[in-house]
Amino acid sequence: MSDNLKSEIQQMAQDTGFSACAITTPAAIPTAPARLADFVDQGRHGQMGWMAERMEWRGNPSALWPAARSVIMLAETYTPDYNPLDLLELRDRGVISAYALGRDYHDVVKKRLKRLGRWLIDHAGGEIKVFVDTAPVMEKPLAAAAGLGWQGKHTNLLSRELGNWFFLGSIFTTLDLPPDTPAQENCGSCRACLDICPTDAFPAPFQLDARRCISYLTIEHHGPVPLELRAKLGNRIYGCDDCLAVCPWNKFAQSASEVKYAARDGLVAPDLATLAGLDDAAFRAMFSGSPVKRIGRNRFVRNVLYAIGNSDMPHFLPTAQALCDDPDTTVAEAARWAVAQLREPSAAGTGA
Known part of the structure; x- marks a missing residue:
């Protein structure tokens, strides 16, 4: 060709x-x-x-x-x-x-x-x-x-x-097309992406341990997130952009041209109490056509409760308490953890 x-x-x-x-x-x-x-x-x-x-x-x-x-x-x-x-x-x-x-x-x-x-x-x-x-x-x-x-x-x-x-x-x-030349690595001595990671998910440069990655923990991981990592999630409730956002090569980033990727109303920094109150039907309606929908209401609300537990804001106590007997055992456990953190913020990450 x-x-x-x-x-x-x-x-x-x-x-x-x-x-x-x-x-x-x-x-x-x-x-x-x-x-x-x-x-x-x-x-x-x-x-x-x-x-x-x-x-x-x-x-x-x-x-x-x-x-x-x-x-x-x-x-x-x-x-x-x-x-x-x-x-x-x-x-x-x-x-x-x-x-x-x-x-x-x-x-x-x-x-x-x-x-x-x-x-x-x-x-x-x-x-x-x-x-x-x-x-x-x-x-x-x-x-x-x-x-x-x-x-x-x-x-x-x-x-x-x-x-x-x-x-x-x-x-x-099946067509034979002329291949392009492979790219050369140009990270140099920069460690910005490695150093910013809250959970130390990179054992070495160019290596990832998904088990510590917040994107993995909030999206792929079923069941409770390990206690020692919960406080490190902060208010991240679906994925994590830290290592992408800090990269200096983004000074050359091109603006998104596809309007369908534009953020939906209310999804940039949504209110945690509102999200915690979503039942399955409301969750599906809110995230219809979104990649968030695939993790389901239970995993999503679990993540929201971890964020509530990390907030140091006692006014979230009723929100978390309302979910302590949720039919989903992982959500209920996350709610009890959040209640414990809000009552005693210094206990974050200990499971107290």
């Missing part, structure tokens, strides 16, 4: 709404299987059993679809128009990760990928498969191999042009 087709693909990707487009091959991440196996062997994936399943596919894109010859990697920005770190001081409010404040990116990005994929088939033939985060595809290593950016010390993808506020999607194709 010619470079002309590659240029046309990249132009069409831009016209479709993507922020960046680059190409690699399924065989471009040969170290991925060993790195993934080490991550799982050390138990750093926590309760994310799906990471241990189909490891051959996840670590080897060629095994996922043997017919694929090229992988088109695409980035789409969602840069927030505020500094998420500023919200951490609002102790009576909850903080939801910036990526989850608007429409579910899985739906938005997949529609865009399918549109680009249909154009590619009509224009050049071949077959395609599109993926957005839910399949056993290691998007970040593939994106680095394609030259979209590099995996920073926080393990997220960084770009000179985009910062680190962007989603990734991929189009696997």
Whole structure:
């Protein structure tokens, strides 16, 4: 395939709404299987059993679809128009990760990928498969191999042009396309992302222990969060943006162009008492079409109660007490913990 087709693909990707487009091959991440196996062997994936399943596919894109010859990697920005770190001081409010404040990116990005994929088939033939985060595809290593950016010390993808506020999607194709040059790591001596992490989730630069990551604890982790980590959650109730927000490469971040990623009314620093009072129906209505919906009411209210317990605001006592006998045992335990912290703030993190 010619470079002309590659240029046309990249132009069409831009016209479709993507922020960046680059190409690699399924065989471009040969170290991925060993790195993934080490991550799982050390138990750093926590309760994310799906990471241990189909490891051959996840670590080897060629095994996922043997017919694929090229992988088109695409980035789409969602840069927030505020500094998420500023919200951490609002102790009576909850903080939801910036990526989850608007429409579910899985739906938005997949529609865009399918549109680009249909154009590619009509224009050049071949077959395609599109993926957005839910399949056993290691998007970040593939994106680095394609030259979209590099995996920073926080393990997220960084770009000179985009910062680190962007989603990734991929189009696997049977077409042979000229690959781009892999990106070079440009973190230098900077440790900002490592040093800001409240839970010390990075055992070393470029390594993550998900079991200590607030994004994992508030989204993926079922049941009670370990006592020693609860106080460190602060008022983060869904995800954590600290390591992304502090990165100096964000001075080059591009504004989000997709209006569907704009924060919904009331979701930037929402009132904790209101959120704690959500029943299942109200939760589903409030977060319809949002990635927050997938964790369910119980896990979400559990997180809200941890934030209430960390608030040092006694006026939240009735809110927490009202949930001490919640039908969900994890919510009830979180409520009792919050009550204990509000009655004796110095007990935070001790389970007293």
